[in-house]
Amino acid sequence: MAQLSDDCFAFGGDLMPVHAALDLLRSRVAPVTAAETVPLADALGRVLAEDVVAPFDVPPHDNSAVDGYAVFFDDLQADGETVLPVTGRVAAGHLLGREGRRGEAVRIFTGAPMPAGFDTVLMQEDCRPIKDANDGDSVAIPAGIKRGANRRKAGEDVTRGSVVLATGRRLRPEDVGLAASLGRKELSVRRPLRAAVFSTGDEVREPGQELPQGCIYDANRFALIAALRQLGCAVTDLGILPDRLEAITEALERAAAEHDVLITSGGMSTGEEDHVKAAVEALGALHFWRLAIKPGRPVALGQVRDAVFVGLPGNPVAVMVTFLRIARPILLRLMGAEESEPRLFPVKAAFAYKKKAGRREYVRARLARGEDGALTAVKHPRDGAGVLSSLVESDGLVELPEDLSRLEPGMTVEFLPLSEVR
Incomplete structure (x- = not known):
């Protein structure tokens, strides 16, 4: 008698490792945005399109501290x-x-x-x-x-002729201040990435609408729009598309004509009502589809006409995790940003965990001080891919590599603070 699987990530076929997917996107995705000049006050969060070179020393003379x-x-x-x-x-x-x-x-x-x-x-x-x-x-x-x-001393902060802000830098408040100290009132930056977002699913409803039995409100689209705007993208909300191949195909084709990137949630699995994958393949190509990642797996990078396509899963936590670890690096590369990978920090695990070897897993956790005063990662008690509140109540994600199958308390793990990807 065949044994039934209780692993929702178990259907057949090879899964692409996360690192392989990230390497692939680095090789296939290039910046698509042109440059524009903006006032210094509007430059926060934008990506520099040219080096900022100091025209003089800062400070320009020796002075008293x-x-x-x-x-x-x-x-x-x-x-x-x-x-x-x-x-x-x-x-x-x-x-x-x-x-x-x-x-x-x-x-x-x-x-x-x-x-x-x-x-x-x-x-x-x-x-x-x-x-x-x-x-x-x-x-x-x-x-x-x-x-x-x-x-x-003169030049203690900045030396004349030095590159103080390099092309590709995503500008932070301190960068804007440094540019101001050099007398810059404008900066050349990449124009905002044009992103179109839609959800799929006959069960998905707009917040504020009546909620029939068996339906859910669309959390994914609003979370993605917020995350995209936080990155500095110009976002078009295409709403919720019905589970019909022709409707999804038509919407993708229209959006591709006016946007740099198309982002969907849902419809990327293998069910009879999951039509996004087929629509993308009809209009362009998929470069990768299923990743060895949890939560996530049905994650796609492809192309629809001249627009980059990013297809994310349907479960809310899976959407956010795959956005942060897969979609975000793609978007930053498209924006021309010099660095797309967030920093992870070593902490001690305060929990035991078993996982499937061969896939990368992300565990929601909060940080707490151990008895020795060091930071430890405490696993959130609920880990379902649909439990969005667990992400709200966590400080970040513990990243468990493919070659690990069992985690014991006290072992060192890599921790990704959510503040690193904002």
């Missing part, structure tokens, strides 16, 4: 207090108007340019101001300061 007194280090006593007359004052944005002179101190404030000659700054908290009988100002300076203390 603190409020205090600028002096010549060689004027200071090595073994006792030094008293120097205070002969000038220089604030940020202003010059002293002359070079420094030996045997004097100058009152200086944070960010103010260092007068030529002075090489050391004493913090005002460490000094003792003195008023003499003629209302002249002096300052008593304690021993022990190092030569060059509290002096920021």
Whole structure:
């Protein structure tokens, strides 16, 4: 008697390993977006289309890191207090108007340019101001300061002629700030990737509609649209398509004419009502279809006319996991981003787990401190591919490689924080 399988990933045929799929997409996907110039304030999250080169040093001059007194280090006593007359004052944005002179101190404030000659700054908290009988100002300076203390040198941040932001960088707030420090008011960036998204399934309903028995609300499409917009894509929502081959084929063909990438959820399996795969093959080609991944597996990369096609599974958690680990690298490469792979971090597992050898699995987990103070990954108690709340309640994903079949508590695992893929 044949043994029935309780593994929903068990139907026949070879599955492509995740690493092989990622290698394939790197070889077949090239940036498709043109460049445009945008104001600096609109550049956040965009991908640079050209290097940003420093036209001058930042800072452009030596300056003080603190409020205090600028002096010549060689004027200071090595073994006792030094008293120097205070002969000038220089604030940020202003010059002293002359070079420094030996045997004097100058009152200086944070960010103010260092007068030529002075090489050391004493913090005002460490000094003792003195008023003499003629209302002249002096300052008593304690021993022990190092030569060059509290002096920021020209070019300490950025050197003239250096590439400070390279082509392909996806701009973060600090990148925008650095560009501003170089006087840039505009940047050349890739135009937004045009993405079309739709769901399939006669059982799927729009949020807000009446929900007949046997139907579900469409969580997948809204999660994907949010994830795409977070990446900076210009998204077209094509709604929910019925489970009819001709309707799906027509929608794909229309969308391919106006978009760079088409993304679907559902309809990629082998059931009689799963028509997306057949529609894609009728209009173009599939480069890979079934992956050795859980949750997921029916994941496709293909082409519909001139548009890239990404087909994701139907279960909500499987949709998000495969989007983050498969679709996201494709999209970033299409956008021209220099780096598409997120960083994973080693942590200790706080749970036991058995898995099928030969496939990569992603386990939802939260981070907690172990008895030794180190971070550990605690598995979410519910692991169904349809339990979207488990992803909401997790900090990230434990990535278990193909060659692992059993995980024991205390073993080191790779952890992908969800914050790394936002």
